[in-house]
Amino acid sequence: MVIHSYRHRYGLVEGDPRYQGPEDLIAAQPPVSVPTVVLESGADGVGGPSAAEDRDCFTGPYEHRLLLGVGHNVPQEVPAAFADAVAGLLTR
Template sequence: MIAAPTITLEGDANGAPHPPENSYAKFFSGKYVHRTITGGIGHNLPQEAPKAFADAVIEVAGYAK
């Protein structure tokens, strides 16, 4: 179980099967959010979707306050 607050990100064009978003939740006991980033985003979210990636980092950092 992962207790740390977590946001998972997945690109809509990563080429891998996308399990249902709620299938990840069972692995987290802390605050958890999953987001699928749309717009042809692959595996390299920091490069392909830098704003969505940075927003998630800033958001999860705020959970610790």
């Protein structure tokens, strides 16, 4: 199950046809127009393609921050960077 999930996530295999309807609804969502800060961990080891590739999904104020050497749990590993990102959104 887990292996298939990752294969599907990377477009290597088809998903379960029972979920195609919800997949289509999610894919048809409008762009995100609210202020956004994307924190991408540079040493995640779990994620897929760079979050920078999703830039076209956001039409509002947008910032992409690559956190080199940070793993999968950004708030735990670099709480100050995480808090700074959240605080920055609150002041916009």
